[in-house]
Amino acid sequence: MYFKRLFIRFLDVFDQNLFRWLVKLFFPQYHRPRNGYMKNYRVLLEFFFMQKIMGFNRGVPWPVDFRSKVRGWRFIQKGIMCDPGDSPGVYINAYGGLKMGNNVAVAPNVTIVTTNHNKYDHRKISRTKGVEIGNNVWIGANCVILPGAKIGNEVTIGAGCVVSGEIPSKSTVTRGDDAIKIIPKTKDYEWDIYQEKLT
Secondary structure, three states: OHHHHHHHHHHHHHHHHHHHHHHHHHOOOOOOEOOOOOOHHHHHHHHHHHHHHOOOOOOOOOOOOOOOEEEOHHHEEEOOOOOOOOOOOOEEEOOOOEEEOOOEEEOOOOEEEOOOEEOOEEEEEOOOOOEEEOOOEEEOOOOEEOOOOEEOOOEEEOOOOEEOOEEOOOEEEEEOOOOEEEEEOOOOOOOOHHHOOEO
């Protein structure tokens, strides 16, 4: 038991030094808690080969799953604890401008589109552009976020929702029969992310 604990401690020191340095080198915009999220060696195992060697989303400076596609990553402004595209099957078109706050989680198969075709001439781009997402936001699986959407702080969007307008802060969004339902939250967000020591 003693040797097992010693070995785990040795691995943790190795992870917090060498592997953390490698993650910062290859993914300079990756800012996650040092403890309780994902070990640095796991970040390298899951993302480095397919992204940096094979070239899936190679230029993106944060981890992106090889089954996801991030277009126009230079038009993304993102905070800490936010790596758009790290879940599988995510599609992001950011050419119209995408602002994402701190602690934003994007579940698998989410689509975020910041520009669209003009409905009268598909060769042209619509005037509606951009998407803004606040802090402490969870976007559930299979959601579609459309151009012009503005999502406030502390918002939870349930699976399968289509968001095209403004979502007020401190709310939960669910699918209804004909449209989404917006339900106000009764409590503040509990986790103070700014107290975390980041990678």
